[in-house]
Amino acid sequence: MNNDVSRPTIAVSGYELEDSDGPSAVIDGARAAGVDTVELWHPATLGVDRTIEVLDEAHLRCVCVTTQTDLVRPYGADANHRIVIEAIELAARVGAPFTNA
Numbered sequence: 001m002n003n004d005v006s007r008p009t010i011a012v013s014g015y016e017l018e019d020s021d022g023p024s025a026v027i028d029g030a031r032a033a034g035v036d037t038v039e040l041w042h043p044a045t046l047g048v049d050r051t052i053e054v055l056d057e058a059h060l061r062c063v064c065v066t067t068q069t070d071l072v073r074p075y076g077a078d079a080n081h082r083i084v085i086e087a088i089e090l091a092a093r094v095g096a097p098f099t100n101a
Contacts, residue, residue: 012039038055041066042068043068052094062095064098065088067087069084
């Protein structure tokens, strides 16, 4: 496992998955790609505690928590700020060294 954040890490992202796919699609994708790292999308998570359990059970490590914030979205700055803060807190809980807003 690459723990050196200065070196590139390949991770499987759940961005293109449907909500109905659930975490197994990300886990299966990581296994098929031969990687042990994933990117989580917030707020599209299972909840922090369940997300940590799923990652631990699958022996996967989260390297980035990405938000669904965007300047062209219909919600305002306050909502974006809250989501970014939640993503930072989620990253800290799962041990991800990066967030992407």
